[in-house]
Amino acid sequence: MEIIILPGAEDVAHTAADIIEERLRSGPSVLGLATGSTPLGTYRELIDRHRRDGLSFAAAQAFLLDEYVGLPASHPESYHSVIRREFTDSVDFPADAVHGLDGASYPAAEAARYDASISAAGGVDVQILGIGTDGHIGFNEPMSSLASRTRIKTLTGQTRRDNARFFAGLDEVPEHVLTQGLGTIRQARHLLLLGLGEAKADAVAAAVEGPVAAICPASALQLHPHVTVLLDTPAASKLAHTEYYHYTLGRKPAWQGF
Ligand code: GLP
Numbered sequence: 473m474e475i476i477i478l479p480g481a482e483d484v485a486h487t488a489a490d491i492i493e494e495r496l497r498s499g500p501s502v503l504g505l506a507t508g509s510t511p512l513g514t515y516r517e518l519i520d521r522h523r524r525d526g527l528s529f530a531a532a533q534a535f536l537l538d539e540y541v542g543l544p545a546s547h548p549e550s551y552h553s554v555i556r557r558e559f560t561d562s563v564d565f566p567a568d569a570v571h572g573l574d575g576a577s578y579p580a581a582e583a584a585r586y587d588a589s590i591s592a593a594g595g596v597d598v599q600i601l602g603i604g605t606d607g608h609i610g611f612n613e614p615m616s617s618l619a620s621r622t623r624i625k626t627l628t629g630q631t632r633r634d635n636a637r638f639f640a641g642l643d644e645v646p647e648h649v650l651t652q653g654l655g656t657i658r659q660a661r662h663l664l665l666l667g668l669g670e671a672k673a674d675a676v677a678a679a680v681e682g683p684v685a686a687i688c689p690a691s692a693l694q695l696h697p698h699v700t701v702l703l704d705t706p707a708a709s710k711l712a713h714t715e716y717y718h719y720t721l722g723r724k725p726a727w728q729g730f
Contacts, residue, residue, distance in 0.1 A: 473693065474720075475680060475701045476701065477703050477705060477717055478702065481669075484666055484703065488666060490730075491662075491664060491700065492518060492600075493518070495597055495598050495662075501533075501598070502532070502533050502535065502595065502596050502597050503533070503598055504601075505534050505535070506600045506610075507536070507555055510666045511602060515559035519562045522563045527563075529565045529569075530565075533565075533571065534560060535586075536555055536571065537551075537599075537609075537651060537652050537657070538650060539572055539574070540646040540648075540649055542648065543646060544575070549638050550575060551572060551573075555572070571593075573622070575646075579624040579648075579650055580623075582650060583624070587652075590656065595661065596659070597661050598660070599664065601665045604631055604634065604675065605631075605634055606628060607678055609657060609665070609689055609690045610651040610653075611625050612653065612654050613625055614628070614689060615687065616653070616686060616689045617686065618655070621652075622656050623650070625648070625651055627645070627646070627648070654692045658692060658693070658696050661698065662699075663699045664700050664702065667702070668706075669706050669707055670707070672707045673708070674710055675690065676711065677711050677712075678690075678691060679693065679694075680701060680711060
């Protein structure tokens with residue numbers, strides 16, 4: 473894992489956008505997109521670069537991480553709607569290049585279809601990830617199998633409360649979701665974990681410096697050969713080895729890139 477601690481959320485968004493831009497400019501790309509508030513700054517930066525510098529997504533495809541079960545795609549808080557509203561409708565992805573899970577389908581069949589469609593696209597080149605306060609990535613709640621594939625999961629009370637801000641009330645937050653599994657996510661070639669704000673500090677510390685354990689699903693990223701962790705200073709505040717992370721970033725060879 474490469475741990476990059478930056479002063480603020482804008483710096484995280486800028487660096488994440490740099491990594492994605494470099495991938496897009498290198499050829500046809502498959503991006504893995506996360507929802508939630510954390511990547512929104514990155515998406516806004518990518519939209520700006522599209523409008524200002526002509527950064528193009530015309531040769532790219534995108535796969536979402538997860539979806540609520542029971543919400544039709546047309547629901548304003550379905551991840552299908554959110555990612556279009558916040559990002560993909562504002563750039564030039566080709567029609568049908570943004571793939572998501574159908575929360576209204578029979579879950580087992582939909583999960584198998586989705587894993588097969590990611591493989592058919594050649595796999596994900598860069599996967600953006602946020603982290604839940606309980607250490608979840610996608611919607612892989614604590615005790616998710618580290619080898620899991622896309623499947624249905626039951627949300628914890630904490631995640632439903634965390635996400636209630638997007639709905640009219642807690643009762644409207646679905647109890648079930650479809651999510652790429654930890655094994656599915658780990659097949660992406662480059663994982664980009666973003667963490668913003670002090671509320672994420674415990675989860676980030678457990679994921680990065682704790683043991684690899686299903687109790688903290690994001691700790692599964694320690695088993696991946698290419699992970700970049702981009703944190704603002706509050707999200708990094710519970711890490712024990714910040715001095716070393718700053719030291720290595722200061723000595724990063726110019727040719728290396730992320
Ligand atoms: C949601 C999403 C995750 C996201 C996480 C954190 O439940 N399924 O993909 O990373 O929660 O959300 P936020 O970035 O809003 O804190």
